[in-house]
Amino acid sequence: MTNVQVASRREVAEDIVEFRLVATNGRALAPFTPGAHVHVAVPSGGTRQYSLCNDPADTAAYVIAVKREPQGQGGSVSLIEKVRAGDEIEISEPRNDFELRPDVGRAILIAGGIGITPILSIARALNRRGADFHLYYLTRSPALTAFQDEILASSFADRVTFHHDDGDPARSLDLGAILAEPGDALVYCCGPSGLLRAVRDRTGHWPRGSVCFEDFGTSAPRPQSHSASFTVTLADGRGSYRVPPDKTILQVLQEAGLDVPSSCEAGTCGTCRMRLVSGEADHQDLVLFDDEMESNIIICCSRAKSAEIVIAPPEWTGAQDTQADA
Numbered sequence: 428m429t430n431v432q433v434a435s436r437r438e439v440a441e442d443i444v445e446f447r448l449v450a451t452n453g454r455a456l457a458p459f460t461p462g463a464h465v466h467v468a469v470p471s472g473g474t475r476q477y478s479l480c481n482d483p484a485d486t487a488a489y490v491i492a493v494k495r496e497p498q499g500q501g502g503s504v505s506l507i508e509k510v511r512a513g514d515e516i517e518i519s520e521p522r523n524d525f526e527l528r529p530d531v532g533r534a535i536l537i538a539g540g541i542g543i544t545p546i547l548s549i550a551r552a553l554n555r556r557g558a559d560f561h562l563y564y565l566t567r568s569p570a571l572t573a574f575q576d577e578i579l580a581s582s583f584a585d586r587v588t589f590h591h592d593d594g595d596p597a598r599s600l601d602l603g604a605i606l607a608e609p610g611d612a613l614v615y616c617c618g619p620s621g622l623l624r625a626v627r628d629r630t631g632h633w634p635r636g637s638v639c640f641e642d643f644g645t646s647a648p649r650p651q652s653h654s655a656s657f658t659v660t661l662a663d664g665r666g667s668y669r670v671p672p673d674k675t676i677l678q679v680l681q682e683a684g685l686d687v688p689s690s691c692e693a694g695t696c697g698t699c700r701m702r703l704v705s706g707e708a709d710h711q712d713l714v715l716f717d718d719e720m721e722s723n724i725i726i727c728c729s730r731a732k733s734a735e736i737v738i739a740p741p742e743w744t745g746a747q748d749t750q751a752d753a
């Protein structure tokens with residue numbers, strides 16, 4: 428974590444505040460890539476993740492946009508209510524679970540609500556590169572559309588479709604038509620879980636790896652549709668563990684001291700993918716394709732429908748004996 432100064436703050440939509448963060452020591456900020464985020468220490472305690480929405484070519488600042496979430500845990504509200512221009516706050520170095528492929532030639536960008544933040548950075552980078560892209564920006568109303576004026580005044584305004592549905596599902600954008608033909612495009616989508624799932628459902632025929640999702644900080648915690656506790660056993664002999672209703676498999680394994688890789692912890696990046704050796708999974712992720720679900724599980728969000736599941740690291744060969752010890 429490092430200290431930065433709030434150079435300015437401004438309201439960019441109803442209940443959405445932009446903070447422009449600059450270095451305090453006169454040195455350049457660490458570089459970042461389109462789609463990156465930082466962890467910010469919030470006045471209420473702990474940290475929250477916020478995507479950087481400026482162009483990575485803008486090396487003078489990190490720009491984040493914070494949405495007031497009255498139903499949240501208070502982190503974003505405390506940032507909005509307590510942090511003023513001139514204050515110093517602590518942030519992490521940028522990291523990226525939503526990388527823009529350097530070779531992307533054509534892209535479809537889909538942003539829902541505050542999910543515009545990483546998408547805007549990606550759009551700016553693609554525009555600078557001269558890439559072919561179109562941005563679909565979905566919100567309830569113009570008043571809730573962060574950066575609308577800025578986008579309309581940008582050199583890529585003609586590549587943006589704003590869609591406001593007033594919260595009426597009957598007025599949703601026809602994603603099926605937009606995503607009907609995969610072609611050579613890549614899709615980058617960030618927004619609430621409902622939007623991500625809608626895009627996921629309409630891109631099953633797209634080539635693997637061509638659809639990328641990001642949803643941290645934009646979605647309410649996923650409901651635990653099968654919230655009973657269950658047992659997870661590591662097929663490589665590292666034990667069996669009880670997963671209670673209020674914890675994920677990933678949390679349980681990490682708390683047990685196991686070295687289990689993870690990144691987004693939102694079911695979108697695939698870092699925590701494990702092999703599903705036996706048992707029935709309750710898949711909650713946006714990573715696995717239908718034909719992968721029988722033999723894989725994303726352990727940061729998915730659970731078990733059966734009383735026990737047996738999992739193994741992706742590289743597991745099956746040579747080790749299964750061992751249950753807890």
Ligand code: FES
Pocket residue numbers: 688689690691692693694695696697698699700712714725726727728
């Ligand atoms: S940590 Fe990203 S999908 Fe699990």
